Amino acid sequence: MNSGARPTVRMEEVARHAGVSPATVSRVLNDRGKCSAKTRERVLAAIRDLGYVANAAARSLAQGRTGSLGFLLPTIGTEFMSSFLQVVASAATEEGYDLLIALRSESSLRRMLGRHNTDGVLIFGSAMGEASLRRLAAEGFPALLVYRTPPPGLSLPSIAIDNEAGVRESVEHLIQAHGRRRVAFLQGPAGNEDAGRREEAYRATLARHGLPVDPRLCRSGLSAEEARASTMAWLREQAPFDAVVGWCDAAAIGAMDALRSEGRSVPADVSVVGFDDIGPARHLDPALTTVRPPTELVARLAVRELVRLIQSGQRGAGEPQPRLGLAVELVLRRSCGCSR
Amino acid sequence: MNSGARPTVRMEEVARHAGVSPATVSRVLNDRGKCSAKTRERVLAAIRDLGYVANAAARSLAQGRTGSLGFLLPTIGTEFMSSFLQVVASAATEEGYDLLIALRSESSLRRMLGRHNTDGVLIFGSAMGEASLRRLAAEGFPALLVYRTPPPGLSLPSIAIDNEAGVRESVEHLIQAHGRRRVAFLQGPAGNEDAGRREEAYRATLARHGLPVDPRLCRSGLSAEEARASTMAWLREQAPFDAVVGWCDAAAIGAMDALRSEGRSVPADVSVVGFDDIGPARHLDPALTTVRPPTELVARLAVRELVRLIQSGQRGAGEPQPRLGLAVELVLRRSCGCSR
DNA sequence: TTGTATGCGTTATCAC
DNA sequence: GTGATAACGCATACAA
Secondary structure (H helix, E strand, C coil): CCCCCCCCCCHHHHHHHHCCCHHHHHHHHHCCCCCCHHHHHHHHHHHHHHCCCCCHHHHHHHHCCCCEEEEEECCCCCHHHHHHHHHHHHHHHHCCCEEEEEECCHHHHHHHHHHCCCCEEEEEHHHCCHHHHHHHHHHCCCEEEECCCCCCCCCCCEEEECHHHHHHHHHHHHHHHHCCCCEEEEECCCCCHHHHHHHHHHHHHHHHCCCCCCHHHEEECCCHHHHHHHHHHHHHCCCCCCEEEECCHHHHHHHHHHHHHCCCCCCCCCEEECCCCCHHHHHCCCCCEEEECCHHHHHHHHHHHHHHHHHCCCCCCCCCCCEEEECCEEECCCCCCCCC | CCCCCCCCCCHHHHHHHHCCCHHHHHHHHHCCCCCCHHHHHHHHHHHHHHCCCCCHHHHHHHHCCCCEEEEEECCCCCHHHHHHHHHHHHHHHHCCCEEEEEECCHHHHHHHHHHCCCCEEEEEHHHCCHHHHHHHHHHCCCEEEECCCCCCCCCCCEEEECHHHHHHHHHHHHHHHHCCCCEEEEECCCCCHHHHHHHHHHHHHHHHCCCCCCHHHEEECCCHHHHHHHHHHHHHCCCCCCEEEECCHHHHHHHHHHHHHCCCCCCCCCEEECCCCCHHHHHCCCCCEEEECCHHHHHHHHHHHHHHHHHCCCCCCCCCCCEEEECCEEECCCCCCCCC
16 A cells, blocks of 8 residues: 555645645545635645545445446457447546456455445446356446346346347348358357357358258357368358358457358359458458447447446345347448448 | 355354464464364364355455455456466466566555555566656565566566567578568557567667668557558558568468458468467467467566565665566568478 | 544454 | 454544
8 A cells, every 4th residue: 555665644744734634635635525715725835745546445444435446347358348448448447436447256256246336336248157247236336237138037227239130231131132042150168149140140041031040050259260160060061051140259360260261252153241240250251241339339328337336325126127229220231241 | 345145254253263363273274283183173074064255354464465466457358468368367377476466557566565555566567667666666665566677766677578580580580591682660659568578579680781771661560550550651652572570470371361451472472470379379370480488487486486575575676686688489480481 | 614523345454 | 272452543423
């Protein structure tokens, strides 16, 4: 906390320096109660002179709040997550909160709720198991799910996107605009809700259009590398397919990689579409057709809503929890067969 | 902090439940002092039963440490930063610290040092101005610069990479292996030290090989978009160039984009190289030749060193500060003209 | 408008 | 080994 040469300067010292009491310094610092402009000036000057900074722990202890939000996420190292995190971080700052991040892990979680005591947590996707979610909900700790809906029976606020609509639109586009009939799918992680819903929507859309759902045409797209391997396997086994839907852009990119290296043309031979619209998507050759979720909106809404939860005090278990499914947008580029 | 229905369970309640004193509970919790296995068991049981979690603020106040590290960064939303942050986050967890992140901003900084009181801060690149750095150094607060060396006269520990060697190697490769003579450069942000050193190295290497440094061939590569525009400008003005060196991969990607859209072949007409080796680099067509910094090593070293600083107590202003310049690696792919 | 006194929940220093 | 008790630094009734 203070490992400098000079000892920590406390509020008391500021008070002496300004010729007032500690309470007055505290008031000036927090804009509480009225005080004359003159003393206010003196106090501020003393603070500047001494380089005083309030001790966060003491403040938290006295106020009963920490002024920080926790963000629990499964992993940071993806294009998608980094842009999301960027928005969350600035939104938190705007709302006057610090942001504490923790990678998926039970111990991190306990530390957020316990050791470091955040005022509330944002839980991204599969960053937290169902059992922990239940405990959390039972404790009534302010928490909000992002890119995930609460498990059945659990009443937790959540902000998710409309995965179904996104995949439905993209698959229908492949079928109707480009005449594709044998659509393959690159699957996401098993526990991932977004991934699951997207796969469901893929199957449902094919079925709705009277197309067969070939089990061979569903393979792992956990990473670009796995997607690449899966696509190679399709080619090797001569599975008949004329389109690939990636559960996310990285998977789609892996597929394009494999197709190119095997001399297949995208989109002439095979259409490829993704999901997420990560930064590189538009710079690929051909540029990737994909589904764009309102990332920035989600992040801002999430932070704002969490802050509202915190500031509204106790969460009434009775009142309905907000559960938003935000609209997504199909971005047509060249990898599906469109001319732009 | 606690907005649940039931009131916060404090250490005192745990003590009552276990039939011991609060002091004993504290000891069990922190593994301090000896206590019989039997009481220890009882206390742990009580903690479990009541779902007790320690109040972080009170603990910090009593101990004089927060158990969290601050990470000050200019922006999160880049491939490079996201992978770096990922490692920093897990390293911090391994060392037993929480990670508090803040985007570049003076107010964020003050909050890290003051309002939230981290035990030490990691400062990435240009995230903090020189004036603030001086103040920080003067206060003796544990801080470590990453991807940046301290300004002259300032004694702050830092961990940086060998930008010069990286660019020297890549430019020499263009010259010697591929016979390039007119090498253009896409510049980074003005305040960015890495960017500056890379540009210097670019000029120095050309000079060392008796090649002219054409001022027209240095343009902005702040983002992929700007790099694209700069490359378009070179083409439009018919500036003679047969190679482009991007200060970072994103810039190189923008250049490749522009070249492709204008019908130029990479690498047949123009060689392109980048810096950073971000994830997508290997998936481009052609795959991007680039310089790979030891990102993971830097992140781990940084966290470890900062923790050492913190735990070693006061930073002796006299002892020499570590100032590492870590080795980088030239990764040859196809965009420079190599066959793989 | 300003000062005084008390409490926030934990750790640490003593005694026992 | 274990239990009282005093800090830790700040916010806030309450009194002035």
